[in-house]
Amino acid sequence: MEWDRLFEDLEDQIASGWEAERAALDAENERLRIARLDLRTRLTALAAEGCVATAVLADATPVRGRLRAVGADWTAVQPHESAGLSLLPEHAVELWSLDHGALLASGAASEPLSPLRERMTFGFVLRDLARRRRGVTLRTRSGALLTGTIDRAGADHLDLALHDAGAPRRAQAVTGFRVVPFASILAVGTDAPPPGMP
Numbered sequence: 001m002e003w004d005r006l007f008e009d010l011e012d013q014i015a016s017g018w019e020a021e022r023a024a025l026d027a028e029n030e031r032l033r034i035a036r037l038d039l040r041t042r043l044t045a046l047a048a049e050g051c052v053a054t055a056v057l058a059d060a061t062p063v064r065g066r067l068r069a070v071g072a073d074w075t076a077v078q079p080h081e082s083a084g085l086s087l088l089p090e091h092a093v094e095l096w097s098l099d100h101g102a103l104l105a106s107g108a109a110s111e112p113l114s115p116l117r118e119r120m121t122f123g124f125v126l127r128d129l130a131r132r133r134r135g136v137t138l139r140t141r142s143g144a145l146l147t148g149t150i151d152r153a154g155a156d157h158l159d160l161a162l163h164d165a166g167a168p169r170r171a172q173a174v175t176g177f178r179v180v181p182f183a184s185i186l187a188v189g190t191d192a193p194p195p196g197m198p
Helices: 001-036 038-050 100-106 117-118 122-132
Strands: 054-058 062-070 074-077 087-090 091-097 135-140 147-152 155-161 178-183 185-188
Touching: 038 062, 038 074, 038 100, 054 074, 054 087, 062 185, 087 122, 122 147, 122 185, 147 178
Parallel strands: none
Antiparallel strands: 054 062, 054 091, 062 074, 074 087, 087 185, 135 147, 135 185, 147 155, 155 178
């Protein structure tokens, strides 16, 4: 009888040792997974869930809304008060503010960007807006708000025809032109989501 209790006790000790070792390995694997996790992957997970977050831009302007899409170097946020989108280049966002549930969800395993989205850079999206003659509002690092239509978008800059917000680009409505480096842009607001954006 005493031997049976001794063997049961030994079995329990071995089982609990294995459980502790397995838990330590699981914890280490999770730490390694988190160490490899990049921001774009987390934002992609949040956009897939349609989470609400606030992007605080480099000039301290908050942009609160539902995350709609993530590209190679930008994120699209649909502000609550607008049917349009705010396209935020990666370099312009100082920090993301979100609730605890969304924070935990963003760290969960998610699908990587599709090969097409991997190639959709900020410049690619701006060239599409130029092609569609979509009215935009640009917020720059200096705090300027420029409204108009993107005439052309190059590799690292765009040409903006200035006119009143919501007005179509007509020669008589244009009040000036600006060449804006992408590095100066904090946000590009559109009146409506570009086609193909969810």
